[in-house]
Amino acid sequence: MLALIPALLLLPAVALAGVLHPPNVPELETRAEGAVSPNKTCGMVLAGANQGATCPGEVACCSQYGYCGTGDVYCLTTGGCQTRYSNTSASCYAPKSGSTISIDGTCGTTGAGKAGYKCPTTGATCCSVAGYCGNTTEHCDVNNGCQTGFGTCTGTKTPPKTGTRSSNLFDESN
Numbered sequence: 001m002l003a004l005i006p007a008l009l010l011l012p013a014v015a016l017a018g019v020l021h022p023p024n025v026p027e028l029e030t031r032a033e034g035a036v037s038p039n040k041t042c043g044m045v046l047a048g049a050n051q052g053a054t055c056p057g058e059v060a061c062c063s064q065y066g067y068c069g070t071g072d073v074y075c076l077t078t079g080g081c082q083t084r085y086s087n088t089s090a091s092c093y094a095p096k097s098g099s100t101i102s103i104d105g106t107c108g109t110t111g112a113g114k115a116g117y118k119c120p121t122t123g124a125t126c127c128s129v130a131g132y133c134g135n136t137t138e139h140c141d142v143n144n145g146c147q148t149g150f151g152t153c154t155g156t157k158t159p160p161k162t163g164t165r166s167s168n169l170f171d172e173s174n
Helices: 003-012 011-022
Strands: none
Touching: none
């Protein structure tokens, strides 16, 4: 490496720039994209370690962490599935609202719940109005806003009271 330094000093700056960063080619594009991973790591980040490998067919999805695998943790687009380094562009998929189990503790479509995840059937089974899975009264009671389509809810929705007259400060009969 040190032996190359004198030779590099002799190159004009323009030529040196072309060697280190080829013009009009982003750095990520210069990798061997498409080579099938020999060790079930993929992509350019974290476990992928700038190799640019693509996942093999039996573990088709490249996770946000650079590992090949199957199932929602690897393949959900909302979980960071890397389409570019997965086996096919169809390997990564979007969650199905109300049926895909949460991969991050969020649920429903309100509050933190943006992906429409459903809470798991054990543990934190209720989806709160704030969009988080849990098992407390704040999560589970329908009167607290439990999202019924995205988890287990308890209680009966209390209807608003009718037939009672509220005081009206602007009552014209006075």
